[in-house]
Amino acid sequence: MLSVSAELLSCHFRLRRKGFDLRVAEAIPLEGVTAVFGPSGSGKTTLLRCIAGLDVPEEGGVRLGDQDWVRDGKTLVKPQHRRVGLVFQDGRLFQHLSVEGNLDYADRRSRKDGNGISVGDVVEATGITPLLKRPVEGLSGGETRRVALARAIVSRPRLLLLDEPLSGLDRAARRELLPYLRDLPERFGIPALFVSHDIEEVTALADRVLVLQGGNVTAHGPIGDVLNMLDLAPLTDGARQGSVVEAVVRSHDPGLGVTQVDLKGQALHLPLNESLAENSVVRLFVDARDVSIALTRPTGLSIRNILPVRITALSPEAGGVEIDLSVLPGTGTLKSRITRAALRDLDLVVGQEVFALIKSVSLAGQNN
Numbered sequence: 001m002l003s004v005s006a007e008l009l010s011c012h013f014r015l016r017r018k019g020f021d022l023r024v025a026e027a028i029p030l031e032g033v034t035a036v037f038g039p040s041g042s043g044k045t046t047l048l049r050c051i052a053g054l055d056v057p058e059e060g061g062v063r064l065g066d067q068d069w070v071r072d073g074k075t076l077v078k079p080q081h082r083r084v085g086l087v088f089q090d091g092r093l094f095q096h097l098s099v100e101g102n103l104d105y106a107d108r109r110s111r112k113d114g115n116g117i118s119v120g121d122v123v124e125a126t127g128i129t130p131l132l133k134r135p136v137e138g139l140s141g142g143e144t145r146r147v148a149l150a151r152a153i154v155s156r157p158r159l160l161l162l163d164e165p166l167s168g169l170d171r172a173a174r175r176e177l178l179p180y181l182r183d184l185p186e187r188f189g190i191p192a193l194f195v196s197h198d199i200e201e202v203t204a205l206a207d208r209v210l211v212l213q214g215g216n217v218t219a220h221g222p223i224g225d226v227l228n229m230l231d232l233a234p235l236t237d238g239a240r241q242g243s244v245v246e247a248v249v250r251s252h253d254p255g256l257g258v259t260q261v262d263l264k265g266q267a268l269h270l271p272l273n274e275s276l277a278e279n280s281v282v283r284l285f286v287d288a289r290d291v292s293i294a295l296t297r298p299t300g301l302s303i304r305n306i307l308p309v310r311i312t313a314l315s316p317e318a319g320g321v322e323i324d325l326s327v328l329p330g331t332g333t334l335k336s337r338i339t340r341a342a343l344r345d346l347d348l349v350v351g352q353e354v355f356a357l358i359k360s361v362s363l364a365g366q367n368n
Contacts, residue, residue, distance in 0.1 A: 007029075007191075008030065009028040009051070009063075010063040011025075011026050011028065011062055013050065013059060013060030013061060017046075020041075021215050023216055024050075028210065030191035032185060032186060032192075032206075032208070033192045033193075034192070034206060035196055035202040035205065035206035035208070036193055038211055038212035042215065044212055045163055045164075045195060048086075048195055050070075051069075051084065051161060053069065053078065053079030053082055057073060069082055082159075084158070084160075084161055085160045085161065085190070087163065090144075091147065093139075097136065099131045099133070099134055099147050100133060102136065103122075103123070103151055106155040107155075109155060117188055119154055121188075122153045122154050123150065125150075125184060125187060128143070128147055131143060141170075141173055145169070145173075148165070149180060149181070153184060153188055153190065159191055161192070161195075162192055165177070166178070178201075194206060199241075203227070203244050203285045208222055208226075209221070209227065224246060241288045241335065241337060242288045244283065245334070246283050246284070247262055248280070250278065252272060252278075254274070258270065258271065258272055259273050259276060261284075263332045266327055266328075268307075269304045271362070282363060286334060290360040291325070291357070292338070292356070293354050293355070305358035305361060306356070306357055307328075307356045308327070308354075309325040309326060309353070310328055310352070311348060311352045312325065312326050312350065312351075314343070314348065316343075320339050321339070323337070328353065336356060
């Protein structure tokens with residue numbers, strides 16, 4: 001839930017480039033992580049550049065809290081005075097400095113402004129103590145992104161802008177970096193805007209999502225509300241389709257190797273993860289291709305997650321059919337993707353009550 005004291009980032013502007021027109025008219029509550037989500041070329045990075053002051057819209061303005069940064073297409077606050085921490089895809093560390101030198105530079109530039117952030121706390125939180133004396137050219141991709149994130153926080157910004165910081169990393173490096181991106185904004189009290197076209201990254205990291213497509217905002221709001229009402233296929237550059245669901249951790253059974261969670265009144269079983277506190281809320285990603293449909297509750301299967309559902313929509317697409325499902329008797333929603341042949345054989349219709357067989361469900365961001 002958003003705090004009533006959260007500052008608003010007001011972006012009401014238009015920026016035109018050859019063959020591209022970005023129009024934004026949004027007030028973004030700055031609390032936690034807001035994902036800027038959409039396909040390549042939709043204007044995500046350009047939006048961040050306008051907020052940072054690297055690009056200047058010719059119409060409208062940008063305002064943070066009670067301070068106008070751009071008004072009527074004119075810059076009122078220069079980029080270096082906006083206290084914005086930028087993390088790019090390539091890290092952009094100073095190659096002639098060590099890791100410690102990069103942090104020292106950001107520390108001096110900040111003039112110690114901010115909310116009591118210390119360099120030592122940031123180093124500990126990002127796990128880069130062993131890297132401090134190393135030259136940056138010897139860092140791995142994941143290490144480079146962690147140092148870049150640490151440097152941005154040490155600059156004591158009012159706002160973090162993260163431009164696809166996981167792009168180009170392998171699976172192991174992505175999983176290593178995800179917890180830092182998820183936890184650090186809250187730990188240091190710095191709201192963040194996070195650019196991505198990857199639904200799993202967005203699901204794992206964001207509290208809110210702003211969707212851009214063709215230079216226009218097509219949706220903006222809490223992540224569960226937005227992602228579950230959209231057709232994600234045109235937005236994800238071919239990434240997997242699925243459902244974002246929130247569930248409550250109920251119990252752990254080491255003997256059976258499962259963690260049980262509650263999805264709106266129905267039990268789901270995950271691989272054992274005792275690090276999840278009982279009664280805590282977890283966000284899950286369920287791949288639509290891992291949800292099969294049965295007309296009656298099956299028996300004699302190894303699949304443990306079988307839920308009663310009602311079909312709320314059938315959407316034929318190239319190569320298959322996407323089905324929207326409402327979990328019974330609660331209010332959870334799921335998506336399934338089946339073949340047209342399966343749709344014909346099962347004779348499915350909207351409103352029909354069936355069973356969803358979930359072959360795989362995992363914590364958001366861990367199903368790569």
